[in-house]
Amino acid sequence: MKKIILVIAVISCAVSLFSQSLNQPPALAAIRVADLRNDLYALADAHFKGRSAGTLDELKASMWMAEQFRAIGLQPAGDDGTYFQFFSMWRNRLADHSTIRINNRPLTLWSEVAVSQVAGKQLDAPIVYLGNARNLDLSSVDVKGKVVALEAVPDGINMHISLPSWRYNRSIMVKYGNALVNRGAAAIIFIADETAENSWNDAVENFKRGSYDIEGGPNTQVTATVPVLWLHAAAKQELQQQASLQLNLTIERFQYPSVNIIGKIAGTDPVLSKEYLLYSGHQDAHGIRNTIQNDSIYYGADDNASVDAAIMAAARAFKQKPAKRSVLVVMHGAEERGLLGSRWYSSHPTVPLGSIVTVLNGDMIGRNHPDSAAILGVQAPHRNSAQLVQLAMEANREGPRFKLDTLWDKPTHPEGWYFRSDHLPYARLGIPSLMYTTLLHPDYHTPLDNAQNIDYTKLKKMAEWMYRTGWKVAMAPQRPATDPGFKLER
Numbered sequence: 001m002k003k004i005i006l007v008i009a010v011i012s013c014a015v016s017l018f019s020q021s022l023n024q025p026p027a028l029a030a031i032r033v034a035d036l037r038n039d040l041y042a043l044a045d046a047h048f049k050g051r052s053a054g055t056l057d058e059l060k061a062s063m064w065m066a067e068q069f070r071a072i073g074l075q076p077a078g079d080d081g082t083y084f085q086f087f088s089m090w091r092n093r094l095a096d097h098s099t100i101r102i103n104n105r106p107l108t109l110w111s112e113v114a115v116s117q118v119a120g121k122q123l124d125a126p127i128v129y130l131g132n133a134r135n136l137d138l139s140s141v142d143v144k145g146k147v148v149a150l151e152a153v154p155d156g157i158n159m160h161i162s163l164p165s166w167r168y169n170r171s172i173m174v175k176y177g178n179a180l181v182n183r184g185a186a187a188i189i190f191i192a193d194e195t196a197e198n199s200w201n202d203a204v205e206n207f208k209r210g211s212y213d214i215e216g217g218p219n220t221q222v223t224a225t226v227p228v229l230w231l232h233a234a235a236k237q238e239l240q241q242q243a244s245l246q247l248n249l250t251i252e253r254f255q256y257p258s259v260n261i262i263g264k265i266a267g268t269d270p271v272l273s274k275e276y277l278l279y280s281g282h283q284d285a286h287g288i289r290n291t292i293q294n295d296s297i298y299y300g301a302d303d304n305a306s307v308d309a310a311i312m313a314a315a316r317a318f319k320q321k322p323a324k325r326s327v328l329v330v331m332h333g334a335e336e337r338g339l340l341g342s343r344w345y346s347s348h349p350t351v352p353l354g355s356i357v358t359v360l361n362g363d364m365i366g367r368n369h370p371d372s373a374a375i376l377g378v379q380a381p382h383r384n385s386a387q388l389v390q391l392a393m394e395a396n397r398e399g400p401r402f403k404l405d406t407l408w409d410k411p412t413h414p415e416g417w418y419f420r421s422d423h424l425p426y427a428r429l430g431i432p433s434l435m436y437t438t439l440l441h442p443d444y445h446t447p448l449d450n451a452q453n454i455d456y457t458k459l460k461k462m463a464e465w466m467y468r469t470g471w472k473v474a475m476a477p478q479r480p481a482t483d484p485g486f487k488l489e490r
Contacts (some may be wrong), residue, residue, distance in 0.1 A: 006012045012337075013201045016042070016213060016422055017414040018297050019154075022094050024398075025317065025321075025467055025468055025471040026321040027316075027317035027318070027320040027467075028317065028467070028468075030313070030316045030317040030320045030465060031313040031314065031316070031317055031460060031463050031464055031467060032313070032460075033436050033456050033457065033459075033460050034232070034462065035309075035312075035313055035316070036097050036163050036309045036310065036313055036456055036459050036460060037054040037306075037451075037456050038209045039068065039308070039309040039313075040301060040306060040308075040309040040366075040451050040454060040456075040459075040478045041304045041381065042063070042064065043061060043064070043097075043305040043309070044285075044299040044300060044301035044305040044320075044450060044451045045281070045299075045451075046061055046297055046299070047060075048061045048064075048288060049288055049297055050285045050286055050287035050288055050297045050298045050299060051283060051284050051285045051287065051300060051372065052284065052285065052286060052287025052288070052336075053089065053212070053256075053258075053284040053333060053335075053337045053340070054089050054091070054183075054212075054257065054258050054334065055258030055287065057116055057287065058176055058258065058259075058283065058284050058333060058334075059068070059259065060333075061283050061284075062084070062259050062261050062283055062333065065136070065261050065283055065331055065383075066082075066084065066261050066263075068085035068312055069263040069312075069315075069329070069395050070085050070398045072263075072315050072316050072319055073261075073264030073265075073310060073319045073362070074264060074265060074315060074319070074329060075263060075264050075265070075266065075280045076262075076263060077262040077263055077264040077328060077350055077351070078202060078262040078350060083261050083262060083263055084259050084260070084261060085259065085260040085321030085344075085345065085350060086258070086259045087257075087258055087260070087333070087340070087344040087348075088214070088215055088255050088256070088257065088258075089209055089212055089213070089214060089255070089256045089257070089258045089334055089337065089340055090212065090213050090214070090219075090220045090253065090254070090255055090256075091209075091211070091212050091219075091253070091255075091256060091305065092118070092210050092219070092220075092222045092251055092252070092253050093118070093208065093209065093210030093251070093252050093254070094115050094207075094208075094210065094213075094249060094250070094251065094252070095249075095250040095251065095252045096109070096203060097250065098115075098173055098245045098247075098249045098250050099246075099247065099248045100113050100115075100119050100229065100245075100249075101241055101245070101246040101247070102127075102231075102235070102238060102239070102243055102244070102245060102246075103244055104244075104246060106389055108189075109465045110204050110207075110208060112231070112232065112235075113229055113230065113231055113248070113441055114200070114203065114204050114207055114229065114230040115204070115207060115227060115228070115229055115230075116169045116170070116173065116207055116228045116229070116230055117146065117173065117177075117188075117224050117226065117227060117228035117456040118210065118211075118222055118224065118227065118249065118250055118251060119222065119224045119225050119227040119249060120250060120251045120299050121187075121225070121227055121247065121249050122183050122247070122248050122330075123186060123187060123227075123245065123246070123247050123285055123465055124244065124245070124246045124347050125145075125186060125187070125245060126146070126147065126243070126244045126245075127146075127148075127149050127189065127239055127243045127244060127245055127469035128141070128143065128146045128147065128149065129150075129240050129243075130148055131150060131151065131177075132150070132151045132153060132170075133151055133152055133153045133155075133176045134153045134155055135152045136150060136176060138179060138180070138183060139376050140156065140193070143180055143183050143184060143185045143235070143335070144183060144184030144185070145184060145185075145186050146186055147185070147186055147189065147244075147245045148180050148185045148187070148188050148189070149188075149189040149190075149191065149239045149243075150176065150188075150189075150190065150191065150192045151190075151191045151193065151236065152172045152176075152191060152192060152195075152196050153193055154168075154193065154195050156175065157171045157172065157195075158171070158174065158334045158414055159194070159195070160399070160414075162176070162415060162440050162444055163202075163417060163444070163445055164267070165198065165199035165203065166202050166203065166206060166445075167331075168195055168201075168203070169190075169196065169230065170197045171198070171472070172190060172196070173190075173228060176190075176245075177190070177228060179486075180226075181226045182370060183402075183421055184262045184318050185226060185241070186226065187226060187227050187228070187229065187245060187247070188226060188227075188228045188229070189228075189229045189230075189231060189239070189245070190228070190230050190231070191230075191231055191232075191233060191235060191236050191239070192230055192231065192232055192233055193231070194330060196233065197233065197303060200230075200232075201290050202290060204355060205289050205290055207421055212256070212334070212337040212338055213338065213340070213341065214340050214344050216338075217338075217343070219338070220286050222251050225331065227247065227249055229247075239299060248484060251293075257336040258284075258333035258340060259341075260330055260331065260332050260333050260341045260344065260345050260348055261283065261330070261331040261333075262328070262329065262331075262345075263315070263328075264276070264309060264326055264327060264328050264329065264351075265315065265318045265319055265322055265326060265327040265329075266322065266326050267322060267323055267325045267326040267327075267474065268322050268323065269324035269325070272324040272325045273324065273325060273326050274326070274355060275325045275326065275327065275329065275355050275356075275357045275479060276327065276328040276351055276355050276356050276357065276361045277323075277325055277327050277358050277360070277470050277471065277473050277474045278328045278329075278330060278358065278360070278428075279314060279315070279327065279328070279329045279330070279358060279360055279361075279466070280309075280311075280332065280342065280359055280360065280361035280422045280423060281304055281307040281308045281309045281310075281311050281330075281331050281332070281361070281362055281422070282304050282307075282329055282331060282332040282333070282334075282336075282341060282342075282361070282363075282422055283305075283308060283332075283333065283337030284300070284333055284334055284335055284336050284337075284341075285298055285299065285300025285303065285304070285305075285336065286298035286336055286445055288299065290450070291447075292446050293367070293447065293448065294448050295447035295448075296447065296451065297447055298446065298447055299368070299447060299449055299450045299451065301449050301450050301451045301453065301454055302364045302365075302366045302367050302438075302441070302443070302444075302449050302453075302454060303363065303364045303444060303445070303449055304335070304362070304363055304364065305451070306362075306364060306365045306366035306367075306454060306459055307362035307363060307365055307436075308331060308352075309459070310362060310365060310459060310462055310463035310466060311329055311331075311362065311463075311466070312329075313463045313467070314458075314463055314466055314467040314470060315327065317330055317467050318354070318467075318474075321349070323471060323475050324474060324475050325357065325472075325473070325474040325475070326360075326474075327470070327474065328351060328356070330342075330345055332422050333347065335421070335422055336478070339340040339420075339421070339422055339424060339425060342421070342422035342424070342425045342426070343424075343425045345351070345418060345425075346425040346426050346429060346484050347412075347465075351455070353429070353431075355405075356426070356431055357431075357432070357473065357479035357480065358385075358388055358393070358431070358432045358433070358434075358470075358473045358479070358480055359423050359426040359427070359432070359433040359434070360433075360434055360436065360466055360469060360470055360473075361423035361426075361433065361435045361436070362436040362437065362462070362466060363421040363422075363423055363432065363435060363436075363437050364419075364437050364438060364439070364440065364444070365436055365437060365438050365459060365460060365462040365463075366438065366455055366456070366459040366462070367438055367439075367441045367443075367453065367454065367455060367458075368438045368439055368455075369440055370457065370458045371401075371402060371403055371436050372402060372403045372404075372405065372438070372439075373400075373402040373404060373405070373436070373437070373462065373465075374404060374405035374408050374418065374435055374436075374437050374438070374439055375392055375396075375404060375409075375435065375436055375437070376418045376421075376423075376434070376435040376437065377389070377409070377410045377418065377423065377427065377433055377434040377435055378392075378393075378409050378434070379406070379409045379410060381410070381486075382409055382427075382486060382488065383417045383486075383487055384427050384430065384431075384432055384433060384480075384482055384483055384486040385432030385480045385481060385482055385483055386432060387431075387432070387436065387480040387481050388432040388433075388473070388480040389434070391469055391473060391476070391480070392434055392465075392469045394472065395465055395468035395469040395472060396465055397463070397470075398468060398473060399464050399465055399468045400461035400462070400464060400478060402461070402465070405439065408437075408439060411464040411489045415440070417437075417440075417473065418435065419490070421435050421437075423435045427488070428488065430482045430486065431482070432470075432480040432482055433478075434461060436465065436466055438458065438462065447489045
């Protein structure tokens with residue numbers, strides 16, 4: 001009996017060790033802090049001037065990244081045997097020769113008046129002053145065909161969100177302006193309150209850039225018919241005295257190139273190698289903008305060079321020891337312009353779309369508390385594959401053991417961050433998708449998001465987590481199933 005028990009114990013131990021060997025990715029040692037640091041410092045260097053989408057700086061950074069792909073040993077998987085998939089980015093902006101006058105007095109564009117919603121329009125009409133937006137009652141006012149002016153107020157506007165100075169004007173428009181548009185206003189003038197005055201420079205930086213989209217997208221043409229203007233508080237008195245607005249707004253349309261960088265590592269299984277695990281990041285950032293603490297380059301170290309470096313580290317591991325399925329690495333262009341690169345690739349894939357079994361996307365994975373992280377796409381309605389979520393959770397338990405945030409994936413979270421990164425176009429197509437992140441921080445979209453402020457030990461753990469999850473997906477007998485009835489809330 002003792003011999004039988006001993007044999008059973010030995011067999012159980014062997015099974016346990018075999019199970020552990022399946023769970024343990026074979027090339028974790030290929031993920032090194034030194035490589036992560038070198039890659040991140042290179043990509044977030046001032047040489048690339050913030051990698052703004054559609055600029056030579058984004059293209060230079062993309063060339064650098066393609067060279068890293070070649071050095072790692074990734075096969076080209078872009079167009080025409082290259083690492084590149086170029087696409088056109090369309091931009092609409094207000095032309096500098098546009099004119100705006102109050103009582104025929106010309107206003108200096110962007111310093112005296114800002115245009116938050118552009119419409120190609122000529123107009124000469126009296127201004128109806130409605131006073132403070134707090135007391136707005138449209139039931140007794142006919143605004144159809146009129147220029148409406150009102151004072152902005154922050155009541156009910158959530159200022160405890162990221163980039164409040166970038167988003168305040170839009171929040172005011174949603175709260176007050178849309179109702180005026182629906183009632184037929186010909187133009188809207190908001191008079192800046194203290195919050196809008198403090199946000200003026202950041203808001204103008206965004207207004208001047210205009211809107212962007214890919215070919216066939218809803219923003220390739222300006223469809224708004226009601227221009228929305230912002231004036232400083234000093235203009236209030238003039239608007240109260242039977243004022244009139246004269247404007248002649250012209251829209252300029254430009255076409256710029258952006259690019260996705262794509263490489264692959266062939267799988268070892270004759271059947272499963274025809275399927276792909278897709279790692280997703282983006283190489284663009286915000287370029288050169290308003291100066292903060294004597295610097296105007298928005299380096300984009302955490303957003304999103306941290307992910308690019310981590311994915312390249314995972315690619316080195318897969319290259320050292322390939323899995324059964326193939327690995328596809330896609331660094332998307334123009335993410336900051338509205339997920340343009342991922343929207344383009346998901347509709348123009350360089351491999352059969354049905355062969356992509358999983359998308360593991362990352363966005364900002366190198367900051368905040370060393371033992372905390374988050375993964376989006378885990379909770380309904382954002383979860384589209386319970387099986388993929390299980391693999392990611394197992395990978396966390398077996399590796400970094402991060403304490404995982406559970407709030408940011410909720411549909412009620414004010415940031416709505418699930419909808420702001422490159423996994424989204426793939427998830428909408430029903431492809432099992434997750435987003436890895438260590439969440440936002442005060443340096444987000446500022447020059448202080450630089451390579452010096454990255455926690456490289458934590459970044460290594462995040463890279464290992466993404467690799468561990470990817471290894472499980474790439475070795476599993478069956479691809480992760482999409483949850484039946486998956487439907488996002490918007």
